[in-house]
Amino acid sequence: MRDIIIAGGGTAGLSAAIYGVRAGKTVLILEEKFYGGQIVNSPEIVNYPGIAKISGYEFAKNLYDQAMALGAEYKQARVVQIRDGEDGGKQVVARTSGGEETIYEARAVILATGAKNRPLGLDREQEMVGAGVSYCATCDGMFFREKEVAVAGGGNTALEDALFLSNYCSKVYLIHRRDQFRGEDRLAEALRQKENVEFVMDSEVTELHGDGMLSGISVRQVKTGETREIPVSGLFVAIGQMPDNEDFQDVVSIDGKGYIEAGEDCKTETPGIYTAGDCRTKEVRQLATAAADGAVAALAACEYIG
Numbered sequence: 583m584r585d586i587i588i589a590g591g592g593t594a595g596l597s598a599a600i601y602g603v604r605a606g607k608t609v610l611i612l613e614e615k616f617y618g619g620q621i622v623n624s625p626e627i628v629n630y631p632g633i634a635k636i637s638g639y640e641f642a643k644n645l646y647d648q649a650m651a652l653g654a655e656y657k658q659a660r661v662v663q664i665r666d667g668e669d670g671g672k673q674v675v676a677r678t679s680g681g682e683e684t685i686y687e688a689r690a691v692i693l694a695t696g697a698k699n700r701p702l703g704l705d706r707e708q709e710m711v712g713a714g715v716s717y718c719a720t721c722d723g724m725f726f727r728e729k730e731v732a733v734a735g736g737g738n739t740a741l742e743d744a745l746f747l748s749n750y751c752s753k754v755y756l757i758h759r760r761d762q763f764r765g766e767d768r769l770a771e772a773l774r775q776k777e778n779v780e781f782v783m784d785s786e787v788t789e790l791h792g793d794g795m796l797s798g799i800s801v802r803q804v805k806t807g808e809t810r811e812i813p814v815s816g817l818f819v820a821i822g823q824m825p826d827n828e829d830f831q832d833v834v835s836i837d838g839k840g841y842i843e844a845g846e847d848c849k850t851e852t853p854g855i856y857t858a859g860d861c862r863t864k865e866v867r868q869l870a871t872a873a874a875d876g877a878v879a880a881l882a883a884c885e886y887i888g
Contacts, residue, residue: 592619594859618642714796
């Protein structure tokens with residue numbers, strides 16, 4: 583029986599683990615993939631208080647190392663079910679990538695599953711992942727050195743991806759369905775200084791071309807309906823994220839967009855279950871708010887356990 587089991591090893595989950603073990607509780611983190619979550623793909627973090635500049639991978643590793651040094655446990659498995667256990671506790675069913683299931687017992691559970699990349703929803707999109715379509719510029723960008731690529735999106739991630747790719751690719755088309763970017767002005771201005779970056783505004787990708795490998799995309803101008811064919815070898819999709827909370831809809835309330843319903847206290851409607859980070863209903867999803875959620879959820883869980 584652990585005191586706290588955390589589903590998810592991103593910034594929120596690791597922060598929760600740090601606060602949990604520092605409060606004298608036994609903590610187990612269950613993470614489906616690699617610790618750190620989405621932030622490991624960011625080449626540079628410059629907006630976290632107290633840290634002027636750090637890579638996403640280094641930030642995540644520091645968090646992980648800190649949690650482990652304090653005494654937290656970490657296992658690679660996906661939480662697929664939560665049910666009532668004995669004496670008011672919870673049973674947590676976790677499945678490894680090999681399909682092996684294990685049941686863990688905990689007095690409290692923190693759901694910190696984060697969010698996953700949102701697809702464009704185009705025909706053949708999933709088929710072409712790894713064949714020209716990617717959701718991680720820092721992971722796959724080097725495969726497109728001296729080639730023409732496109733980035734779909736208008737937030738910070740899309741702008742950062744375009745900047746990163748502009749250093750290696752011969753041409754970068756930045757495609758956004760609105761006439762203004764949602765990302766920071768400093769990033770947009772940096773892109774305007776790049777001779778090999780072209781803004782394609784008020785536009786959206788409508789079709790993928792290529793036999794086996796991506797060779798081009800169709801882009802429709804939203805206001806006029808005019809379609810343009812752009813030959814590219816790579817398409818990097820950066821249009822936001824969506825939560826992955828389907829496995830928990832029978833134990834917590836989930837809103838119409840798939841987020842776990844909880845306020846700033848990180849308490850769900852179910853006693854003993856808390857949520858933290860990008861997977862919960864909130865206005866601001868940033869690294870700092872994920873860490874804050876982790877602290878709040880862990881302290882609430884500790885108070886519940888007593």
